Amino acid sequence: MFKNYNMNQIVLPLELEVKLQNNDIAFHVHHLVESIPQEAFEPFLRNEGCPAYHPRMMLKIILCAYTQSVFSGRKIEALLKDSIRMMWLAQGYEPSYRTINRFRVQSEVKDLIRQCFIQFRCQLVEEKLIDQEAIFIDGTKIEANANKFTFVWKKSIEKYHESLIEKSNQLYNELLENEIIPEIERESDEQLSVEELAQMVQKVDDIVSEYDKEIDASSDVTERKILRSERKYPKQVRKQLIDFVLRKQKYLRDLEIFGTRNSYSKTDFDATFMRMKDDYMQNGQLKAGYNVQIATEGQYALAYNLFSNPTDTRTLIPFLDEIEQHYFELPKHIVADAGYGSEQNYNDILSNRKREALITYNTYLKEQKKKYKQNEFNPDNWQYNEDNDTYICPNQQHVVFKYHSVRTDKAGFTREFKIYESEDCSGCPFRSLCTKAKEGNNRKLMVNEKWEQQKEYVRAKLSEEKTSAIYRKRKIDVEPVFGFLKANLRFTRFSVRGKSKVENEMGLALMAVNLRKFTAIN
Incomplete structure (x- = not known):
């Protein structure tokens, strides 16, 4: 005997919500996004054109897709047709992958993601899952969506730029000695600017044009031959000067992109080449990536930020500023590993922020x-x-x-x-x-007396029972979050380019990790 199965019988559609389990992750996504104040969605309002999908709905479906390790816009679009939880969150709407991709990289979405972290932390505090006694800070490097072999190195550009300056100055002096061009007013005696090189190109081009007119006007073969011979050098100089202008523009643009970094990728200017942990060839190969910094408590990511510099030491102060400005007030204890231990960081936490720094320095273990x-x-x-x-x-x-x-x-x-x-x-x-x-x-x-005092402070704090117990939690608090992100969620590479877009995607991925953990314990 079989249960009734008839494909020709009409079955009335049911409310999709009843198909979901009581503790389905879709409910947690729904409640989190609904807790965001309405004011946060006002920047998305448009008075012209076709009415847009509601940003609450768009944020819900993208967050839910990320919790299922789906990061592709096309795959998210497919889930809207297949997944019951996605269909319930979208309430029957099916935005295209282009709409999904455009939405998640908007600059306004960054504020929405911050609101998600703020509301989620309030929920954790309300349910007493965190005690707000300390935050644990650490960083990891995640590969950018950039070609592996499009690196540009600052030292090389500086070397080529210095060579170009020397050659252009030499050529300028040579043209003056040969009386081919008149002296031009220079802003600096050290190097010629792009505008000054362009002036030189124009002056040499005028000389070549005069030779062209004289050659066209002459009918004497011997004279024309002499004029062509005289024109040869200015033409070569003009070609060389045009090359100098183009190279000068490129080097100046490269140096502007570098900023304080030593490298960048041609396919993602904000990405820097860093050493990744997954070095399968064991040859120290560099990959374009971002340095992701997170602050956790209770194995939940409470705040995050992205940096283009590979070392953690210089990221702590701007990251703490970001937390105070956009997330929450700093707790009493700031906990991090030896990668953050520097005189500048200790001075900022102890003197400027009036907090306790439970951060070791690079020789702490060696001294024991x-x-x-x-x-x-x-x-x-x-x-x-x-x-x-x-x-x-x-x-x-x-x-x-x-x-x-x-x-x-x-x-x-x-x-x-x-x-x-x-x-x-x-x-x-x-x-x-x-x-x-x-x-x-x-x-x-x-x-360095100040540095010695700071080290003595750290040794004293880590010898106390209470503060040493807090510091020992660091490995079991912040490290698992990176494990959940890379191993469980399988988020190991960004799918967008540019720091502003990458920040949005990183926030969505970390919140997906939080929601999966929160759902598992409830």
Whole structure:
């Protein structure tokens, strides 16, 4: 006996909502987007043309598709015809893949995604899933949607640009000596600008035109031959100058794109070439990518930002500014790994933001080892006389204070050092073990007192029971989010180009991770 099955019988359509399970992820997507205030959708209002799809509906279907590891616009369009949860969220509408792709890269969508993170965090606080005691910060690199072999390197461009400056100046002086062109007013004696090179092209072109007229006007074969011979050099110079103008424009455009970076991709100018963890060939191959920074608590991503520089040290301060301006007030403890430990970052958190920095520095673990503590040639283990402001080296020589030194790095941050120098290192039996200074030079020490105080602060905080317990949570809080993103959600490469578009896609992917985790525990 079989259950009744008749394809010729009309079945009344049911409300799609009843087909979904009680804890379906579509309900969580729906409630999250509905919690966003109406004011956030006002920038999408248009008074002209055909009425647009409601941005609430568009955001819901894209978020839901991302939770199912579907990132392609065409596949999202297909889901709207196949998936019950997608059909329910769209309420029968079927926007095309072009509409979906246009919507998710709009600049206004970035504010909607931020609202999603704000509302989601409020929900976590309300259900007491996070305690707002600390945030855990870390970064990962995700490959950009760019060709692997379209890299442009800053050092190469600077080298070629310097060569071009030298050649153009040389050519300009040569033209002046040969009295081919008159002297032009230059903005700088060091290099010719694009406009000045263009003036030179125009002046040489006028000379070539005069030769052309004289050749056309002459009927004497010998004279015409002489004129052509004289015209040859100006024509070669004109061709060379046009090449200089084009190259100058290209190099200046490249240097503007670089900014503070060392490389960029021709297919995505905002992407920088970085070393990825998935280096299958083990040859250190670089790939165009973005440095994604996230702040988590309870294994939920609460805020995010993207950077074009590959190192984490320079990203912490702008990321904290982004959190305070657009997401939430910073909690008491800021937790991160040694990649963020720098004098500038400690100074910003402790002095400017009045928060506690549970961030190790690059030698923290090394200092805990017995070998480090028992190394008598390590200046940290030398005896220090506070009254005389001197150190005692292993040869019992005094290392005395000499002068202050101030150094400024590329980012403009200033560090103050105290320089100490040994009284006499000549004839020291430990010289080869103690210093690499040339014979005749004494051992010198550079001591940054502020940095030493900050390191002592970190050691003290990580030795306390409460703060050390918070720091130990870092690995089990922020690292799993990247694992969920790359392994579970299978989001390992961006599908759009340009930083503003990539930021939107990253926000959608991280919120999809949050919703999947939230659905799993409810």
